[in-house]
Amino acid sequence: MKRMKVVLSIAVAFLVWMGVPAQRNFAAEEIDPLGMEKTNGEKTMPLAGTKKILVAYFSHSGNTREIADQIHKKVGGDIFEIQSVKPYPGDYDTVVKQAREELDSGYKPALKAKVEDIGAYDVIFIGFPIWWGTFPAPVRTFLSEYDLSGKSIVPFCTHEGSGLEQSVLDISELCPKAILLEGAAIWGRDVKTAQDKVSDWLREIKVIK
Ligand SMILES: Cc1cc2nc3c(=O)[nH]c(=O)nc-3n(C[C@H](O)[C@H](O)[C@H](O)COP(=O)(O)O)c2cc1C
Numbered sequence: 001m002k003r004m005k006v007v008l009s010i011a012v013a014f015l016v017w018m019g020v021p022a023q024r025n026f027a028a029e030e031i032d033p034l035g036m037e038k039t040n041g042e043k044t045m046p047l048a049g050t051k052k053i054l055v056a057y058f059s060h061s062g063n064t065r066e067i068a069d070q071i072h073k074k075v076g077g078d079i080f081e082i083q084s085v086k087p088y089p090g091d092y093d094t095v096v097k098q099a100r101e102e103l104d105s106g107y108k109p110a111l112k113a114k115v116e117d118i119g120a121y122d123v124i125f126i127g128f129p130i131w132w133g134t135f136p137a138p139v140r141t142f143l144s145e146y147d148l149s150g151k152s153i154v155p156f157c158t159h160e161g162s163g164l165e166q167s168v169l170d171i172s173e174l175c176p177k178a179i180l181l182e183g184a185a186i187w188g189r190d191v192k193t194a195q196d197k198v199s200d201w202l203r204e205i206k207v208i209k
Pocket of ligand 1: 058061062063099128131161162163
């Protein structure tokens with residue numbers, strides 16, 4: 001009986017000892033949503049190659065597509081172009097007017113295609129041009145169409161001066177249960193030479209080494 005008690009206490013002590021680091025790990029994941037940093041501070045592998053990544057983007061005149069392609073080349077995974085069924089007119093003034101109306105009414109245009117298995121992705125880059133201080137209507141549809149709870153969302157935009165502006169807040173409102181990582185904003189005129197800036201940012205958020 002006495003021997004059984006000893007064995008039992010050793011077993012309990014072992015389980016308690018095992019339980020402590022497990023709890024710490026959990027806490028660490030809360031402040032480190034991508035699980036990149038172990039409790040002892042040792043860095044794990046960069047994200048690319050360990051998580052399933054989707055680069056989704058909308059682009060009207062090509063700038064954002066250029067950045068999406070650069071990101072995709074660096075991080076791998078899949079790439080998906082968000083396109084509305086009804087294309088936007090080419091004329092700048094007409095698009096500007098239409099975009100304002102769509103923003104004011106919260107319009108969500110039907111999209112041409114769906115991502116086959118969004119559930120399979122851990123990290124979703126979302127790229128767009130800034131239109132009237134936020135993302136264009138097709139991106140609103142995209143963010144509303146899928147359940148992105150628990151996914152890491154990485155916003156990036158191209159713009160002509162305003163940066164990400166209201167877009168990050170708007171993403172968090174549409175996807176309140178997603179984990180928003182630090183985004184990047186690239187000037188439209190700089191997209192062709194943005195390679196280093198894009199790499200630096202991806203390194204900072206620990207997606208690449
Ligand atoms: C309808 C419309 C609204 C825009 N609103 C803004 C804006 O609020 N802030 C800004 O910096 N740039 C604005 N721009 C400029 C675009 O964000 C910029 O040119 C972007 O790089 C275009 O990306 P794309 O080639 O991928 O469509 C706007 C452009 C359009 C067509």
